[in-house]
Amino acid sequence: QITLKESGPTLVKPTQTLTLTCTFSGFSLSTSGVGVGWIRQPPGKALEWLALIYWDDDKRYSPSLKSRLTITKDTSKNQVVLTMTNMDPVDTATYYCAHRPGSVVYDYWGQGTLVTVSS
């Protein structure tokens, strides 16, 4: 059974760096084709794809946020970490991590974590 869970601060101040951790079970991020992605959703708004890391450590980022994002993995801990620099109130959103099997799709999602950016 695949599960994912996001963790991190619920409140960050403008200009600070956000660090979110996705802890997962039921699959290995060393399996060929597998990836873990991050997607966010501002309150009442649409989903926005942020980043993806593959089993082979290849990474992809949203072009509009690429300069602010870093995604890393710790295969031994079954964790993926997303950092986002220079946080702004417009970055207030629920952040989800999700499992990507071999195809371009996210079939299992975490419950999400709401991050509020406010001074």
Added chain:
Amino acid sequence: QSALTQPASVSGSPGQSITISCTGTSSDVGSYNLVSWYQQHPGKAPKLMIYEVSKRPSGVSNRFSGSKSGNTASLTISGLQAEDEADYYCCSYAGSSTFLVFGGGTKLTVL
């Protein structure tokens, strides 16, 4: 503004069929058979309903179907049920640079 265009809302009565459109461009929907659809109930995480345009994951009702024509993908729900009331998002691969784009979401109301 989202990269893929969806109607803000659609509605239908129980038992009816509805279709949600998702319009992209020749750089995303039109170029790849990698469109997926997600259902999201309030306060919940999205759930995968359709992938690779028309494939259903195990456990998803066959009342849900997907298709694509040119730059527009569609999700059809037949035999509407009350539990289908939710937000629906389309998503498409958009090449190695842009990578992945979502639609703005469609709120389905079951009357």
